[in-house]
Amino acid sequence: MTGHGDWHVPDDDLRAYARGTLAPPALWSADAHLAACARCRAGLAEAAGPVDVDAGWLRLDAELDAPRAGWCEGLLVRLGVPDHVARLLTATPVLRRSWLGAVAAVLAMSVAAVLTTGAPDGSPTLFLALAPLLPLAGVALSYGPAMDPTYEIAVVAPLHGFRLLMIRTVAVLAVGIGLNGLATLALPAYGLRALAWLLPALALTGAGLALTPRLGPVAAPAAVGGGWIALLLAAEAAREPGGGPLAPFTAAGQGVCAGVAVAAAGVLFLVRDRFDRSPSAH
Amino acid sequence: MTITVSASGLSLHYGRTRALDEVGLRLSPGVTGLLGPNGAGKTTLLRVLATAVPADRGAFTVLGHDPGTVRGRQEVRRRLGYLPQTPGFHPDFTAFAFVDYVAVLKELTDRRARHREVRRVLEEVGLGDVRGRRIKKLSGGMRQRVALAAALVGDPGFLVLDEPTVGLDPEQRMRFRELIAGAGEGRTVLLSTHQTEDVAMLCRRVLVMAAGSVRFDGTPAELTARAAGRVWRSDRRDAGAKAGWRTGTGEFRQVGDPPEGAELVEPTLEDGYLLVLDGAVDAEVAA
């Protein structure tokens, strides 16, 4: 980490640095050098009063920490998300690139399948069946002892567990719905019918969370996802040949989904304090 | 002596296992050691006291607050620093970012004040110089110090440390002990370990747990005194020995009821610990 040879930050520059008036590129040399040189850091402390040193450290912080904050956190802060919320969100595993890539791949494949095989019933069924599962899985994977390596630390922190859950859920839902929305744009021929995944997505995600205090963070979303697939298979079996879209994607089915989403939100609110502890021992 | 943490009747079972069985304790400022073999229930007790899991029965208070209520629990959590037995990290985070994340969880929302606090705790554990480094690039000892720094955010009055010295080499262990000793000044620290050495060097009080209950509660000197007149050396295992192990010279050091004319030796903390456990210890302790 040395590599600075015999060069050290000149005293004048140190003073300017401490005052916050040192301009690039001298600022950058000082930043880079101070990160590696204890002698100059000591010089900085001498060159300024205690308050100024703090400002200097803050600058140095930006140098040491900001580049590692990652694209996601940077983007969030630029979008107006408070920096402490952005920090909570970047600790959400599913907001990482690998997960987003996997979701995009699944969506691309289902869209491709719809486009190549066509849809005799006038509805992109495969896409509509898969798209609601992705936000459900995303939210499930952003929460719980199996998924969050810092779960044990987070659960005993004073920030309410439900609040942390909601911050993450809103972010994951927003990203999931955004990606689904982009995929929908690739299916213009179906018009609004291609959006019939939205209410089921909200219903499944809400139901998964509402059941978590009872069934646990793995079993609840798994049960809900399994239930959705079973429902679609049953609807497929009940559908008359050549009939319209599957039941959940009809107007009535969409109404039921909306009802489930609202009911789940209500239950979730009632059980909010249960997210405050590790899943119970029994 | 001020009592900062007190518990009575804490019980918790996992299926048929009674992990905690009517545990009561009273802690005061300074470092209290929690000794016990694997499976004794140390982690379970610490998780209950740290409000991570509720006990089936029993009650406790921390610094005057009752974690049985939602509000009391939050007050306890505001005063708590917890280093879990296997602290998890987001490996791509830098040391700074990780501690900063924990600081956000501890309700420090103002960026300036929070960053100042994060720098302070990282300095305190001697990691000021590597705070910009990713956690996956840090050694085990350094990671453990990152976790300690995270526990120290917000200057908690009650610090719960679950076997923090496990897996560290002797030099790191010494370093970590110094940090714990420093952290124990003016706060209540409960330190679980299965190394009597940790207790001998750090603790003003020691609890010994086995099979879910507290078997001893007193000073390290009192624990040592339990073995007075009950430790002897001989060249074979004696019938009255509750436990015995071979020393470097090949002789047996034994604790229990010494035979007639046995060569008694000065007891140590290990001897007292073994007697309290009544020989029911894992090999690691006897080694």
Ligand SMILES: Nc1ncnc2c1ncn2[C@@H]1O[C@H](COP(=O)(O)OP(=O)(O)O)[C@@H](O)[C@H]1O
């Ligand atoms: N999550 C769990 N599920 C089932 N049994 C557990 C769980 N955690 C601990 N136990 C059991 O509870 C007992 C006490 O364990 P623990 O508190 O981890 O002991 P220690 O920390 O002293 O090694 C052990 O018998 C252990 O197997």
Ligand SMILES: [Mg+2]
């Ligand atoms: Mg343990």
